[in-house]
Amino acid sequence: MQKIQTQGVHHITLIGADRQTSIDFWEGVLGMPLIFEQPNLDVPAENHLYFDPGDGRLITIFTNENRQPDPTPNPEGIGNLHHVAFNVSRATYTQVKKRLDERGISNSGEVDRGFMYSIYFRDPLGQLYELANYKFDPPLGVSHAEVLLLAHKLRVERGDYNITDAHLADAIEILVQRTTSSLSDDRSPKDPYRYGR
Structure with missing residues (x-):
């Protein structure tokens, strides 16, 4: 048995109300360009809008002119x-x-x-x-997830409640040392001000 390895979110599809409400929210509030639309290929009575959330992936919305917006908060049940x-x-x-x-x-x-x-x-x-x-910005060639994984390990090791700036800063320092070479044999912290004191 083997896993099915994912490599990122391809798209997220939500059920919308009418077409214009979707365009007004996704493009008019969040600035996501409407990049194309076509019929919902599974439900011909619906339209399918495609928006770019900023990373080239897709947020898609099924719309139907017979559906009206309902601002009631969506249920928060299991699933x-x-x-x-x-x-x-x-x-x-x-x-x-x-x-x-x-x-x-x-x-x-x-x-x-x-x-x-x-x-x-x-x-x-x-x-x-x-x-x-x-x-934080991750070091070059390192993802946000890698920084968070290491920050989590540092947090647990130290017995802290949640990730803080200190965990992030220490994780970034460790990752820079792992991913960036140096001519120095000793990369430990130093005090260059000790001679002037």
Whole structure:
């Protein structure tokens, strides 16, 4: 028996209401370009919209002109989708609350998750979304997931409750030493100021 190895999210498809509500939210609020549309090939009475969330992958929405938006929060039972999170730059993140507030969109305000900052809000159909910004940039050639895996191991080793800036900084230092060569035999911390004291 062997696993089926995934290599990333290909696309996420959500059930939308009418076409214009979907375009107004995905492109008009979140800035995701509508890149193509066609009939839902499984349900000919529906339309299928395709949006680019910023990484070239796809968010797709099934729409039907007979469905009306319902802002009631989606159920949070076992097996239901809780939320979808999208990455935004730090510059964009600092503007999210203000821009949501200007539109009258209720939101959580900034939430510090230890390794990232988050803001939560609901779409016109009651689905919860998160706009997130990592607190760190991984070293060249290293993924965010690799930094988080090592930061988690450091957190557990130290008996800490959650990942903090210290775990991230230490993980990045270790990963730089693992992935970047140096002519120095000793890469331990040094005190170059000791002679001037």
